[in-house]
Amino acid sequence: MTVTTQTSPSVVPPGGEEPFLVVDDLTVRFPTEDGLITAVSELSYSVGLGETLGIVGESGSGKSVSSMAVLGLHDARTAQITGSIRVGGTEVIGLGESRMRKLRGNQVSMIFQDALAALHPFYKVGGQLAEAYLVHHPSASKRDARRKAVEMLDRVGIPQPDRRVDDFPHQFSGGMRQRAMIAMGLINDPSLLIADEPTTALDVTVQAQILDLLQDLQREFNSAVIIITHDLGVIAEMADDVLVMYAGRAVEYGPAREILTHPEMPYTWGLLSSVPDVTSDTSARLIPIPGNPPSLLSMPSGCSFHPRCAHRDKVPGDLCTTTVPDLAPGGRGPGHLKRCHLANPDEVYEAEVLPEIAPDVAAGDPGTDVAARPDEES
Amino acid sequence: MFAYLVKRLLSGVVVVFLVSLSIFLLFWFGPSSPAQPICDRDTSNRCTPERLANFEENLGYNNPWYTEYGTFVKGVFVGREIQFGSTKKFDCPAPCLGYSYRTKTPVFEEMKERMPATFSVALGGAALYLVLGIPIGVAAARRRGTVADKALVSSFLVLSSVPYYLFALLTWLFLTVQWEIPLFAETGYFSFTENPAKWFSGLLLAWIALGIFGCTQYTRYARGSMVEALSEDYIRTAKAKGLAQSKVVYKHGLRAALVPVVTIFGIDFGTLLAGTIFTERIFDIDGIGFWSLQAVNGRDLPVVSATALFSAIVLIFSNLIVDLIYSVLDPRVRLS
Structure with a gap:
């Protein structure tokens, strides 16, 4: 059993109220013809009113599944959901259908990817x-x-x-x-708005308008927002906190600025390396993450990212292939959680990853912002 | 919209014309003289070549085919006179589809007499299979993958793979003949205006046979269409709004699922109206289907071409109506 009690990055002030949405140790399983799959595993996060959480990950990483669970949209007859989801203090898991309906579209609403x-x-x-x-x-x-x-x-x-x-x-x-x-x-x-890839199907110029609109409306309504995306640009633009998911698990979680500038998990490095940079030299290569996300039916042993991880040799022994790392604070304080066995992720990042994805930054001041866009506020 | 209707009706007229011409030519150039059956009948099977020649002359078969087809078409619009034997002439007012060679009555009159029977069979059967098929299909779709759904789907598949004529015949054999159930004792068509109760009980078995057999198919259509609709994104949206399950299923799911079912139904219903040969034959209902079967057996050319024309017209209209309904049901469809 991994440690699941974490300090949320959006730390609850002592004696203060619980954030509007608290997801704690959420696991979602679906039976399929080929066996039981675990779409989301031991996931915990929280979002307060007026805050925006960005959930990033590839297709099948469980980002949508976890948010659909917040609205109770999974088929109750088949989906096996454990853990706790509290919306405004109300436990949602196991909540009766009629009470759930009062929540849906009212306190919590969702906007979907392909509006057509x-x-x-x-x-x-x-x-x-x-x-x-x-x-x-x-x-x-x-x-x-x-x-x-x-x-x-x-x-x-x-x-x-x-x-x-x-x-x-x-x-x-x-x-x-x-x-x-x-x-x-x-x-x-609604007090909580979940936007599931709200801009994926749109032209880039329209994307920016929609994101601006969402930000304006959030300010106006002071609602909690979860934005699900695979676009780190959207995260940089919108999110206060970031949750990176891989194969149903949270692999990195913390304040957006922190995660984007000092990522500590090789998967997040891979995501950052795959982002094209408009200002960079056209001959600069994008560095994709090798391989594909694992099938949920046959998950790799140990860390589910290890088959694609370029840095697993730096971990002594066969830890990566045998043991699932805990989601725990790394070298950057209690607010930044990562699920990785690497003992010195910050050094590896600065020495090996940064020079490849942003040579100019690496050569100059290693402390400057790497991924944040020039237009980024906050 | 109006232009569309005109266009469709014109193309319909062309189809009707081609159907009637093809039937006419098939008989005209067929292996035996179209006058043969009437000669046999009128001479009590002592039709000599001379007599046959006489009939052919009177019926116009010695003229070129296009002259005779012209006479036929003209008769449809203005009426004509028909001569079978030597002297007696029959008056055939417009719309004249000729005189039956078997009964020597105007074909159009006979057709009018038989329409209520066929319409009664078709309406009752179709109503029954829709009323059974769609709710069962929707219920199965909502329980997709459960034991009940699988049992239903496979048993309906078995049932619908039995040929319809066998199914209808067995229904009649068991319910009417073997078990002598009083309600089904006297199948057939009785005028509704004269005796509604008899009309009902006479047709009931035919409706049940059509209804049950048709419902196996409509259950499959409705289920498939509903399963597809329920997996659409807009259903998830409807749920996410907080709508009650019944509203999600019926207002959002069924509304979308019905569109393809309506399309199939329009065509099926047209086919039923054009005459249900097996049903009418087995349950002894003297409708268009039964009539056309007799006409083919007796090589009664005027009746055969009339029934073919009738089917063509009914199918053209039912297709047109389906397309109009479709444009109402699906706002994305624009008629042009």
Whole structure:
């Protein structure tokens, strides 16, 4: 059994309230025809109101599965969920369906990746927004709901909202659909908004608009936001905290700035190396992580990243192949957790990884910000 | 929309014309003279070559085919006179589809008489298989992968792989003949206006046979369509909104799942309306299907071409109606 009690990076002040969302030791398993798979394993994190957590990882790393568990969207008959998820102090795991429904779309809402697929093709956009409002405001009239829908469409920047409210999703452009999706997610003033790859299906220019919109709305609503992405640029732009997931486990967790500048886990190094840099020389090569994520059906022994890890030789003995490392603080203080056996990750990073991904930075001042974009605020 | 309708109707007219011409030519150039059956019947099977020649002359088979086809088409629009034997002429008002060679009555009148029977069979059977098939399919889709679902799917697959005529025949043999269930004792068509109870009990077994057999297919369609709909992203969105399960399944899932089912149904229903030959034959219902079977057996050219025309028209209309409904059900579809 690994140690699962961790200090959250967004540390709870002594005597203060618990963060709005606390996920503690969450494990999600699904039976499949080929056997039981563990999609999420012993995952813990927390997000407070007004904060943004970025969850990063490759496809199949469990980032979406863990967030769907927060909304109780997994099929209760098959999914085996253990651990604890507390939303505003309410335990969600094992919560009855009718109480869960009151939470969904109301206190916690989710916006999905591909808005064209996620909106019903046969209902008008306004109708779908109004439906989300009405289900949690049973006393409201249809006209109230429609007015609310128009108001939300206006809020997310859709021109002529009183006319577009009667359009079908296919009559919207991709960016407008995602805006409508966000409007639907925010129509009941949720305290927690989970955005599952909200910009993946969009053009880059539209991506930036959507991210700005999300940030503005978060400031306005003071909600907790989880943004699920595989794009470290989005993380740098949006997140206060970062959780890096690999094969269903958290492998690195801490404040975004800290993780992006001083990553301590080889997988995170790999993610950083794979990000193209607009300002760099065109001859500079991207360095992909070799191999593929493991199948959840046949997980590698020990550290699940070891088959792809270039640094496992630096760990004495066969620790990497036999023992799952704990998610524990490394050399950078208690707020930065990593799941790796390397004894001196910071030295390895500066000596071997940094020169490859950012030669200019490595040659100059090793302390400067590597991954943060020039336009990054915060 | 209007232009679309006109376009579809025009293309329908062309299809109807081609169907009627093909049937006409098939008989015209067929191996035996179209006048042979009427000659046999009128002479009590002592049809001599001279008599046959006389019939052929009177029926116009000595003219070129296009003249005769022209006469036929003209008759449809303005009516005509028909002469079988030597002197007697029959008046055939428009729309004249000719006189039956077997019964010597106007084909159109006979067809009108038989339509209520076929429509009754089709409506009842289709209503039954939709009412059974769609809810069973939806229920199975919601329980996908469970033992109940698997048992249902496999047993319906077995049932639907039995040929329909065998299934209908066995239904009749057991329920009516073997077990003599009183409700099914007298199958057949009785006028609804004269005796609704008899109309109902006469058709009931036919409806059950059609309904059960059709429901095995509609269960499969509805289940497949529903399984697909329920795995769509918008269903996850609907759940994430906090909607009740029933709303997620029916308002969001079924609404989407019904579209392909409606399409198949439109075509199936058209086929039913065009005459259910096996059903009508087995349950002794004198409708369009039974009539066309008799006509083919008796080489009754006017009736055969009339039933073929009727099927063509019904199928063209049901396709058109399906397309119109489709554009209402799916806002993404634009007719053009």
